[in-house]
Amino acid sequence: MTKAAVVVFPGSNCEHDAVLGLELAGATASLVWHTERDLTGFDLVVLPGGFAHGDYLRPGALAVISPVMAAVSAFAERGGPVVGICNGFQVLTEAGLLPGALQKNDHLSFNCEDATLIVANDRSSLTQGVAKGTKLSIPINHFSGSYVCDAETLMHLQNNDQIVLRYAVNPNGSLDDIAGVCNEAGNVVGLMPHPERACSSLLGSVDGLVLLRALVEASVFA
Amino acid sequence: MAAPSLEPIHRQLGLTDAELDLVIEVLGRQPNHLELALYSVMWSEHCSYKSSRIHLRRLPTTGDRVLVGPGENAGVIDAGDGIALAIRIESHNHPSAIEPYQGAATGVGGILRDIFTMGARPIAVMDPLFFGPPTSPRQRWLLEGVVSGVSGYGNSVGVPTIGGELTFDPCYAGNPLVNVLCLGALPTERLVLGIASGTGNLAVLLGSRTGRDGIGGVSVLASAGFSADDDQSKRPSVQVGDPYEEKRLIEACLALLDEKLVVGIQDLGGAGLVCATSETAARGRVGMDVDVDAVPTRESGMEPWEIMTSESQERMLAIVTPEGLARVQELCARWEVRATVVGRVTEPAIGSDGEPLGVLRIRHGFDGPIVAEVPASSLADDAPLYERPLARPADLDARHADRPEALPEGDVAAELLQMLRDPVWVYRQYDHQLFLNTVTGPGSNAALLRLAGPGLPPSTRGFALTTDSNPRWCSLDPRAGTALTLAESIANLACVGSTPAAVVNCLNFGNPTHPEVMWQLSESIDGLAEACRAFELPVIGGNVSLYNESAGVDIDPTPVLGLLGLVEHVAARPPVRAWAAGDSVLLAQLPEVSTSLGGSRWAREVRGHSGGILASLDAPAHAELCGAVAALVANGVAGGEQLLTAVHDVSGGGLGVALIEMALASNVGLGTSLEASATSLFGEGPSRFILGTRKVAEVTAAIEAAGGRVVMLGVAGGDNVAFGDVSIALDDARRASSALLEEATV
Numbered sequence: 001m002t003k004a005a006v007v008v009f010p011g012s013n014c015e016h017d018a019v020l021g022l023e024l025a026g027a028t029a030s031l032v033w034h035t036e037r038d039l040t041g042f043d044l045v046v047l048p049g050g051f052a053h054g055d056y057l058r059p060g061a062l063a064v065i066s067p068v069m070a071a072v073s074a075f076a077e078r079g080g081p082v083v084g085i086c087n088g089f090q091v092l093t094e095a096g097l098l099p100g101a102l103q104k105n106d107h108l109s110f111n112c113e114d115a116t117l118i119v120a121n122d123r124s125s126l127t128q129g130v131a132k133g134t135k136l137s138i139p140i141n142h143f144s145g146s147y148v149c150d151a152e153t154l155m156h157l158q159n160n161d162q163i164v165l166r167y168a169v170n171p172n173g174s175l176d177d178i179a180g181v182c183n184e185a186g187n188v189v190g191l192m193p194h195p196e197r198a199c200s201s202l203l204g205s206v207d208g209l210v211l212l213r214a215l216v217e218a219s220v221f222a
Numbered sequence: 223m224a225a226p227s228l229e230p231i232h233r234q235l236g237l238t239d240a241e242l243d244l245v246i247e248v249l250g251r252q253p254n255h256l257e258l259a260l261y262s263v264m265w266s267e268h269c270s271y272k273s274s275r276i277h278l279r280r281l282p283t284t285g286d287r288v289l290v291g292p293g294e295n296a297g298v299i300d301a302g303d304g305i306a307l308a309i310r311i312e313s314h315n316h317p318s319a320i321e322p323y324q325g326a327a328t329g330v331g332g333i334l335r336d337i338f339t340m341g342a343r344p345i346a347v348m349d350p351l352f353f354g355p356p357t358s359p360r361q362r363w364l365l366e367g368v369v370s371g372v373s374g375y376g377n378s379v380g381v382p383t384i385g386g387e388l389t390f391d392p393c394y395a396g397n398p399l400v401n402v403l404c405l406g407a408l409p410t411e412r413l414v415l416g417i418a419s420g421t422g423n424l425a426v427l428l429g430s431r432t433g434r435d436g437i438g439g440v441s442v443l444a445s446a447g448f449s450a451d452d453d454q455s456k457r458p459s460v461q462v463g464d465p466y467e468e469k470r471l472i473e474a475c476l477a478l479l480d481e482k483l484v485v486g487i488q489d490l491g492g493a494g495l496v497c498a499t500s501e502t503a504a505r506g507r508v509g510m511d512v513d514v515d516a517v518p519t520r521e522s523g524m525e526p527w528e529i530m531t532s533e534s535q536e537r538m539l540a541i542v543t544p545e546g547l548a549r550v551q552e553l554c555a556r557w558e559v560r561a562t563v564v565g566r567v568t569e570p571a572i573g574s575d576g577e578p579l580g581v582l583r584i585r586h587g588f589d590g591p592i593v594a595e596v597p598a599s600s601l602a603d604d605a606p607l608y609e610r611p612l613a614r615p616a617d618l619d620a621r622h623a624d625r626p627e628a629l630p631e632g633d634v635a636a637e638l639l640q641m642l643r644d645p646v647w648v649y650r651q652y653d654h655q656l657f658l659n660t661v662t663g664p665g666s667n668a669a670l671l672r673l674a675g676p677g678l679p680p681s682t683r684g685f686a687l688t689t690d691s692n693p694r695w696c697s698l699d700p701r702a703g704t705a706l707t708l709a710e711s712i713a714n715l716a717c718v719g720s721t722p723a724a725v726v727n728c729l730n731f732g733n734p735t736h737p738e739v740m741w742q743l744s745e746s747i748d749g750l751a752e753a754c755r756a757f758e759l760p761v762i763g764g765n766v767s768l769y770n771e772s773a774g775v776d777i778d779p780t781p782v783l784g785l786l787g788l789v790e791h792v793a794a795r796p797p798v799r800a801w802a803a804g805d806s807v808l809l810a811q812l813p814e815v816s817t818s819l820g821g822s823r824w825a826r827e828v829r830g831h832s833g834g835i836l837a838s839l840d841a842p843a844h845a846e847l848c849g850a851v852a853a854l855v856a857n858g859v860a861g862g863e864q865l866l867t868a869v870h871d872v873s874g875g876g877l878g879v880a881l882i883e884m885a886l887a888s889n890v891g892l893g894t895s896l897e898a899s900a901t902s903l904f905g906e907g908p909s910r911f912i913l914g915t916r917k918v919a920e921v922t923a924a925i926e927a928a929g930g931r932v933v934m935l936g937v938a939g940g941d942n943v944a945f946g947d948v949s950i951a952l953d954d955a956r957r958a959s960s961a962l963l964e965e966a967t968v
Contacts, residue, residue, distance in 0.1 A: 010466075010469070010470050010557065010558055011378075011466050011469055011470070013379075013380025013469065013656060014380075014656065016657065016675075016676045017656065017657065017658050020658055033556075050380060051377075051378045051380075051465075051466065051469070053466070054378070054464075054465070054466025054467075054469075055378070055466075056466070109370075109373075109651050110373045110374075110377060110650075110651045110652075110653075111650055111651070112377075112649075112650055112651070112652060112653050112654055112655065113650050139655055141377075141653050141655065141656075143377075194655075196658070197655050197658060199658075200658070201795075202661055202672070202792065202793070202794065202795060203655070203658060203660065203661065204795070
């Protein structure tokens with residue numbers, strides 16, 4: 001069975017939810033404390049949502065120097081699937097594992113609501129095998145989710161098929177409606193929406209399972 | 223703080239001359255300055271409930287499910303499957319009036335600590351908020367600050383805010399109300415109380431350093447009203463919150479409790495360290511020796527009275543055994559939480575009856591000189607109780623006689639649009655989904671959550687929460703108004719299929735030295751007590767906030783009720799407010815319908831009229847009708863056939879507002895033959911539900927079997943809501959409902 005590591009920084013708060021989502025998608029998942037230096041034995045790594053180190057300085061800025069991040073980088077370099085959700089996305093951009101940055105929402109307030117996403121690539125570890133153009137209903141929950149990068153980077157992202165998800169209706173001012181991106185290899189993915197919050201019809205949507213199942217599948221071949 | 227004063231020191235600290243005499247009698251000597259400071263905060267209205275306690279005794283507090291009733295940090299009920307729920311409601315009105323962001327943020331932080339003190343993980347917050355009309359810049363500043371404060375702290379600390387209330391009325395312009403309810407869940411065997419025991423055990427202060435913020439918050443701020451120039455001079459009495467510190471404190475404390483390393487634990491809230499040490503010592507009837515020099519401080523040179531009364535946030539006091547200390551420090555280090563031994567449990571004093579008595583000693587150094595020594599229970603429990611004079615307001619009879627029913631009819635459609643208000647601007651700023659429990663969240667009749675969370679035994683049960691208040695009703699008749707408010711809460715829970723289990727209350731009233739205010743408080747408590755007995759519900763916790771006044775004018779009586787209900791089995795979502803085209807829309811009510819425009823939103827908000835009399839409540843019939851609706855909904859929620867497609871109780875704004883809200887939620891209109899008059903559309907009263915269904919006969923039979931009556935309102939369809947000849951387009955209604963808040967906050 002696929003073994004997932006869910007990294008916990010002090011201030012993370014979606015780690016239990018990420019574990020539940022991954023388990024529903026068919027993996028076993030364990031919490032990994034931020035001082036760990038070894039991710040041996042795990043097939044995929046998730047950086048969950050929350051406020052790592054209180055979001056002090058900038059969201060994600062201090063998490064970069066947590067000891068676990070060296071292991072996450074090494075895991076990514078070997079081609080292992082790494083997914084950052086919300087605050088985890090912010091950590092991955094701060095760590096330089098993904099291009100661009102997440103700024104405050106253009107309306108300058110926190111926003112928790114359902115969003116319609118459009119799958120924009122089918123080669124990332126989170127969307128492998130999911131048809132481009134698939135519409136997914138998945139909640140967003142963030143203050144700093146407006147994706148920005150310079151024009152050259154944006155063109156690079158577009159030309160290299162690195163835009164993973166777009167918003168159907170842009171909720172935060174993100175460039176090119178970007179909700180998620182991946183690295184060139186496609187194994188490292190960051191997204192602002194929370195797929196783990198859309199894994200039960202009781203809670204309103206099971207569309208998050210489409211992404212998490214693709215991730216669990218992808219890790220088998222990684 | 224205030225300008226230099228020639229007042230004696232005890233009066234500057236908020237103690238009356240008679241209270242000083244009582245302190246001298248208790249101690250058998252003059253108190254020193256430190257001791258005087260301890261009594262002034264512990265005997266403040268906020269900490270001691272000295273004006274309300276004799277009245278609160280009339281509330282029923284026991285029930286089969288009650289594990290912990292009022293008097294502890296939170297009430298606790300047995301929710302089944304080895305899971306207990308801890309619940310509490312608090313006010314943070316006065317700090318929020320001065321510094322809205324921090325006032326609201328620390329209100330959330332404070333109540334979370336009350337919950338995890340009991341061993342429960344906080345899993346839900348609700349925030350009933352009351353402001354003046356949002357058309358003024360100051361009210362917008364307050365509203366935006368408070369909502370950002372709840373959002374900034376609650377989202378970051380990782381507790382979903384699943385609902386609340388938003389009320390605008392001129393009476394709150396000078397004194398907004400910010401109430402916060404928190405619910406936590408725990409494996410029943412982890413339940414722990416704030417009691418010190420075991421001579422030789424250690425008192426360990428966890429969390430933040432102690433600073434000069436919030437000194438005298440309970441006595442200076444929360445126990446006096448506001449005058450014109452107060453809001454600047456009182457700002458240093460507001461505390462500053464740090465949700466990141468609190469998040470680590472929650473995790474550290476729950477880890478300590480999981481390993482059974484804690485003998486007793488108490489949060490530091492109002493009145494800070496003196497409150498936590500004296501309450502744990504008084505409950506345990508032990509001595510508590512505190513080394514004031516051991517307390518980590520944010521700045522040097524803090525005086526003992528400052529250290530003992532500081533309300534610096536994010537601190538807890540744990541009583542641990544000397545053998546357990548090393549492991550406690552290890553776990554706290556993992557969560558980067560400071561843990562410092564600041565005191566120890568010592569032998570109690572012996573009272574005149576020969577029984578052990580708690581005693582609080584404050585020393586310089588563990589075996590150093592004693593700088594204060596007082597009986598702990600005298601601080602915690604023996605504040606003077608006031609039976610303040612009561613007086614029925616002199617103008618009440620004239621107000622009752624001045625019926626809004628006599629007002630001339632206006633443009634009903636325009637008036638209806640004026641009452642629409644969509645609070646989505648508020649709740650989309652709150653994380654309301656964390657922990658994957660929220661089946662229905664804010665914007666619904668009541669919040670319905672799965673009974674689940676990290677570390678809990680598995681369960682398919684659920685629980686429901688609602689907060690309700692109606693100051694318009696309560697200003698006309700606090701007794702009946704409070705009872706009607708509880709009836710509305712029960713109706714809200716019925717809409718999500720839930721059976722009510724326990725009540726908490728936050729009693730927001732004016733200045734208790736005004737006899738009219740004390741009459742309102744006493745009547746409201748009697749109304750709540752009567753209604754709780756009628757509905758067989760225990761009150762398991764509460765908070766009283768007095769001195770809500772501005773420039774000598776008291777707020778309307780505002781008892782806020784939180785009602786917790788249980789759901790046996792949650793397998794499917796309940797119907798929401800939205801019907802589908804073709805659904806039959808029914809009104810379920812009692813055979814004898816009682817509604818009134820007295821105290822209605824229409825009278826107050828549209829016509830500026832505050833007279834009249836209230837609708838009457840038939841509690842047994844109401845309970846039966848709500849039970850029938852709850853059973854219909856619960857059957858579908860449990861996985862059986864859901865006969866209802868939509869459900870909404872009729873409350874503030876009457877039938878007209880309820881029907882438009884449902885039409886907007888579904889984006890499908892409805893034609894009715896309801897008379898387009900204020901009485902018909904805006905009259906308010908209990909025991910009415912709007913139900914959407916395709917199974918009219920079965921639903922009707924279920925309602926009638928419970929003694930109710932069903933009226934067919936129409937079949938859903940189109941893009942208008944019509945009342946006879948008067949028709950309102952959904953597009954107009956949508957614009958109107960979002961106008962007030964969106965415009966107010968651009």
